[in-house]
Amino acid sequence: MKKKKWPFVYVAVITVLTYIPILLTVVYSFNTSKLTSVWEGFSLKWYRELFRDRDLGEALMNSLILAVLSCTFAVLIGTSGALGMSRRKRKTDEVVAYVSTLPIMIPEIILGMVFLSVFSLMGLPFGMVTLVIAHTTFCVPYIFTMVRARLVGMDHSLEEAALDLGATKWQVFCDVILPQILPAILSGVLLAFAMSFDDVVISIFVTGPKVNTLPVKIYTKLKTGVTPEINALATVMLIVILLCLMGAYLLGRKVKAPAGEK
Amino acid sequence: MTKTKTKGNSRRRSGNIGLLIPMYVFTILFVALPILYLFLLSFLQRAQVWGVDFTFTLDNYKRILEPLYLDTFWQSLKLAFTATFFVALIGYPYGYFMARMSAVWKRRMLLLIMIPFWTSALIRLYGWIIVFRSNGVLDKILMGLHLTDQPLKLLYTYPAVVVGMVYSLLPFMILAVYSSAEKLDMSLVEASRDLGASSWTAFWTVSFRLTLPGLLSGVVLSFIPSMGLFFIADILGGNKIVLVGSVIQEQITKGRNQPFAAALSAVLMVLTSVMIRLYRKITGTSQLEGML
Amino acid sequence: MKKKLAMLLAVTMLATLFTGCGAGGKEDKGELNLYTWDGMFPQEILDGFEKETGIRINYSNFDYDEDMLAKLEETKGGDYDLVIADDYIIELAIQEGLAQKLDTSKISTYENLNPVFMSQFYDPQNEYTVPYGAGIPLIVYDPGLTDVKITGYEDLWNPELKENVALTANYRVIDGITLKTMGESFNTEDLDVIRAAGEKLLTLAPNIRVINDNNTQDYLISGEVAAAFLYTSQVSAALQARPDLEVVYPKEGLGFGIMAGFVPSKAPNADAAYAFLDYINEPENAAECYDYIGYYCTNKAAEEYISDEMKKMIVLPEDAAEGEIVQNISQEAEDLHAEIWNQFKNACN
Numbered sequence: 053m054k055k056k057k058w059p060f061v062y063v064a065v066i067t068v069l070t071y072i073p074i075l076l077t078v079v080y081s082f083n084t085s086k087l088t089s090v091w092e093g094f095s096l097k098w099y100r101e102l103f104r105d106r107d108l109g110e111a112l113m114n115s116l117i118l119a120v121l122s123c124t125f126a127v128l129i130g131t132s133g134a135l136g137m138s139r140r141k142r143k144t145d146e147v148v149a150y151v152s153t154l155p156i157m158i159p160e161i162i163l164g165m166v167f168l169s170v171f172s173l174m175g176l177p178f179g180m181v182t183l184v185i186a187h188t189t190f191c192v193p194y195i196f197t198m199v200r201a202r203l204v205g206m207d208h209s210l211e212e213a214a215l216d217l218g219a220t221k222w223q224v225f226c227d228v229i230l231p232q233i234l235p236a237i238l239s240g241v242l243l244a245f246a247m248s249f250d251d252v253v254i255s256i257f258v259t260g261p262k263v264n265t266l267p268v269k270i271y272t273k274l275k276t277g278v279t280p281e282i283n284a285l286a287t288v289m290l291i292v293i294l295l296c297l298m299g300a301y302l303l304g305r306k307v308k309a310p311a312g313e314k
Numbered sequence: 315m316t317k318t319k320t321k322g323n324s325r326r327r328s329g330n331i332g333l334l335i336p337m338y339v340f341t342i343l344f345v346a347l348p349i350l351y352l353f354l355l356s357f358l359q360r361a362q363v364w365g366v367d368f369t370f371t372l373d374n375y376k377r378i379l380e381p382l383y384l385d386t387f388w389q390s391l392k393l394a395f396t397a398t399f400f401v402a403l404i405g406y407p408y409g410y411f412m413a414r415m416s417a418v419w420k421r422r423m424l425l426l427i428m429i430p431f432w433t434s435a436l437i438r439l440y441g442w443i444i445v446f447r448s449n450g451v452l453d454k455i456l457m458g459l460h461l462t463d464q465p466l467k468l469l470y471t472y473p474a475v476v477v478g479m480v481y482s483l484l485p486f487m488i489l490a491v492y493s494s495a496e497k498l499d500m501s502l503v504e505a506s507r508d509l510g511a512s513s514w515t516a517f518w519t520v521s522f523r524l525t526l527p528g529l530l531s532g533v534v535l536s537f538i539p540s541m542g543l544f545f546i547a548d549i550l551g552g553n554k555i556v557l558v559g560s561v562i563q564e565q566i567t568k569g570r571n572q573p574f575a576a577a578l579s580a581v582l583m584v585l586t587s588v589m590i591r592l593y594r595k596i597t598g599t600s601q602l603e604g605m606l
Numbered sequence: 607m608k609k610k611l612a613m614l615l616a617v618t619m620l621a622t623l624f625t626g627c628g629a630g631g632k633e634d635k636g637e638l639n640l641y642t643w644d645g646m647f648p649q650e651i652l653d654g655f656e657k658e659t660g661i662r663i664n665y666s667n668f669d670y671d672e673d674m675l676a677k678l679e680e681t682k683g684g685d686y687d688l689v690i691a692d693d694y695i696i697e698l699a700i701q702e703g704l705a706q707k708l709d710t711s712k713i714s715t716y717e718n719l720n721p722v723f724m725s726q727f728y729d730p731q732n733e734y735t736v737p738y739g740a741g742i743p744l745i746v747y748d749p750g751l752t753d754v755k756i757t758g759y760e761d762l763w764n765p766e767l768k769e770n771v772a773l774t775a776n777y778r779v780i781d782g783i784t785l786k787t788m789g790e791s792f793n794t795e796d797l798d799v800i801r802a803a804g805e806k807l808l809t810l811a812p813n814i815r816v817i818n819d820n821n822t823q824d825y826l827i828s829g830e831v832a833a834a835f836l837y838t839s840q841v842s843a844a845l846q847a848r849p850d851l852e853v854v855y856p857k858e859g860l861g862f863g864i865m866a867g868f869v870p871s872k873a874p875n876a877d878a879a880y881a882f883l884d885y886i887n888e889p890e891n892a893a894e895c896y897d898y899i900g901y902y903c904t905n906k907a908a909e910e911y912i913s914d915e916m917k918k919m920i921v922l923p924e925d926a927a928e929g930e931i932v933q934n935i936s937q938e939a940e941d942l943h944a945e946i947w948n949q950f951k952n953a954c955n
Contacts, residue, residue, distance in 0.1 A: 062407060063408055066404060067426055070481065070484065073439070073442050073444070073445065075441075076441045076444045086847075105649070129337050129340050132333040133338075145334075148337060151341055151349070152337065152345055156539075157587075158349075158352075159559050161563050162562055162575060166576075169680065170347060170351055172681070178677075178685065188340070189340075189345055242428060245432075250435055252436070256669055257673070257676070261639035261666050261685045262639070262666070264667070269667075270434055271436060271669070272643065272644030273645070274437075282437060283437070286433055286434060289432075289433055290433055293432045293433065294429065297425055301425060363702055364675055364679050364702060382948055389952070448829055448830050467769065467815070469830065470815055470816045552817060553817035554816070554951055554954040554955040555951075555952075556955075561948065567669075567670040567672040568670070569941070569944050570675075
């Protein structure tokens with residue numbers, strides 16, 4: 053079959069367009085002027101400012117811890133939930149599944165406000181604990197729906213065979229089920245992590261006096277208008293992400309290659 | 315068949331219930347409870363300074379029926395529909411073509427789509443300001459090409475908001491379409507071609523119909539957040555479009571009226587639930603196709 | 607198996623991270639949980655305070671005054687040691703019993719404060735608060751972009767400024783200046799008067815290009831608009847970037863806002879809050895702060911240390927005390943303000 057060229061051109065053009073704002077952010081992080089409306093020359097001073105800022109480093113650390121913890125809990129809750137619900141048809145399951153996806157459908161601000169009230173009624177201390185709980189609520193749906201969709205299309209004969217051959221459930225899980233749902237979990241985590249790492253509104257409401265997260269810092273800084281420093285931060289983040297993804301990509305290739313089921 | 319099934323099932327059942335406990339407990343405690351509280355709140359009265367009085371009232375819902383707030387809902391729906399339309403128009407072919415690429419390129423493209431997702435959404439929006447502002451990048455290009463002779467006032471207009479929304483929501487659509495197009499069995503398309511269908515007919519009768527669930531789930535996945543994405547309207551639209559999200563924000567903050575904000579959110583939630591119901595009715599599935 | 611190992615490793619790493627965080631605090635000289643907007647203090651002042659007292663500052667931010675009130679309500683006045691916020695919200699916080707009475711003898715620099723900014727409606731006896739900066743929103747315009755000679759709020763309605771005006775997003779203030787053009791008070795509770803102001807405000811819509819609370823000065827600096835109604839810090843920022851811009855003290859009368867610090871009722875480290883208030887009101891430190899935030903200096907003794915460049919912008923002129931402060935008003939009036947504001951925004955679009 054001959055390959056047409058124009059689909060690739062289309063995809064390429066759209067992809068390039070989506071990168072324009074990001075590239076501009078990177079370019080302007082080297083701008084001497086404080087304003088993004090004028091270009092005054094190349095400078096690294098905003099990077100110096102950035103690395104001088106102790107709070108930002110701390111906030112970055114907090115955000116990483118928060119995203120990792122929320123994703124971990126979301127994976128445990130979402131995956132076990134999806135596994136437990138697979139192959140049974142219960143009304144209650146459907147209700148729980150639906151309710152669990154609500155946090156990504158409600159405007160963040162109202163979720164933040166409600167969490168603030170409910171957590172305080174529960175007597176939870178505001179800080180990392182409340183942040184992790186709140187973030188886990190909106191991470192679960194991403195992982196749960198992915199894994200569930202994956203389980204629907206999965207061939208169950210393999211696990212039945214394994215069970216019949218006397219494998220323990222744990223063995224079946226590790227050797228049969230997990231490898232099949234791992235891609236779904238990973239893609240869920242990719243999204244959930246991104247959402248947690250970017251959340252401002254809910255975090256502002258549920259955080260405590262000692263925990264600042266990076267997006268909240270960025271947001272409040274953008275409001276007071278220290279933009280070039282934020283551009284520099286965005287550039288650094290972008291580089292780190294690229295390195296991480298590249299690592300994951302190379303690693304993934306190594307792991308995938310021998311597995312290759314299809 | 316029946317025999318092994320019962321055996322397997324009974325064994326699995328016992329395990330299933332244990333697996334469900336975290337999901338049930340967590341959802342009830344931290345999702346259902348707060349949402350019930352939200353609904354309760356929407357029937358209460360605001361207190362003088364802060365918080366609520368526990369007196370039952372329907373006033374919050376009555377207030378939504380005022381023309382101002384009905385108009386706000388209408389504006390939000392209109393913007394969400396417009397944005398979703400363009401998201402589908404641009405995202406569907408993208409996801410579809412992506413699914414036709416080689417395995418290596420598929421993975422590369424997925425990464426390319428995810429990378430912007432991992433940087434701050436706010437920072438990306440500020441990038442668009444650099445593009446749109448007077449004498450900004452776009453003005454310079456247009457003037458350089460002699461298409462216009464003076465700076466256009468592009469920023470803080472409705473189209474700028476739509477661009478921002480489309481930009482932010484596009485990945486959801488692409489991923490949804492991609493995941494359903496990827497499962498598409500190309501032999502069906504080829505079979506229809508072999509039977510003499512033109513490539514357009516083959517596309518419409520086979521490919522499009524089979525990827526429709528993906529498209530629809532992309533529509534739902536971009537429509538729902540677009541109802542709440544008021545900060546895009548604030549940043550790129552100059553705060554001039556009043557959306558439900560911004561009214562909720564204003565009522566919680568400056569208005570200090572949690573109950574009214576709760577009522578607005580409740581209506582918004584019901585609206586989105588109806589959307590999802592409709593989606594299930596049309597596609598006959600209970601699953602939102604591929605959020606990745 | 608490898609995966610299990612990797613998972614285990616990840617968990618242990620996390621665990622160590624956590625304990626590391628918990629125990630990582632330096633030797634205890636106490637800490638100060640400071641709660642205010644971002645960018646309210648220069649880094650040098652925060653560092654200087656930590657070095658001098660050994661108290662560690664946890665600087666956390668809120669976005670809106672009301673977010674702060676919500677947090678204090680839910681923590682019953684605990685968790686935070688020092689809050690700096692706007693006048694009207696402090697009145698509410700005090701009403702709700704969320705602030706504690708100050709022992710001003712613990713602030714040795716207390717007499718440096720400028721009495722003009724004290725004894726205001728939110729704290730008439732100065733029992734709870736210490737002022738930290740004041741603002742007067744003003745009109746700034748670009749004579750290069752418009753021929754209109756702006757002298758007051760009324761001029762913003764001039765048809766020649768079509769789609770050429772930027773406004774801040776505080777509806778009490780914007781509705782308020784409309785009231786001022788009608789010769790009314792910011793704080794009128796007469797619903798008919800407010801409604802009439804709403805009608806008048808609607809006719810301003812064609813001139814509005816953008817409404818934004820943040821970085822509003824940028825629109826002026828980049829030439830996006832010809833005139834803007836700005837907060838004080840934004841006025842300072844605009845003039846620093848573009849000295850050719852004109853500042854207008856509107857003839858109809860000025861609006862006034864004061865920011866102040868208070869100690870929440872159950873502050874865990876109230877003494878640290880006193881130490882900080884003491885520190886930032888040392889004349890030279892205060893001057894550094896006001897230079898940085900660009901609000902009117904509320905510390906009399908600091909005025910002589912303020913840089914010449916900033917002096918004309920943030921030292922209050924002797925004759926400018928004729929301002930009116932936006933205060934809390936009845937709920938109906940407040941709701942009506944919110945409503946006409948949304949109608950106005952819809953009309954701008």
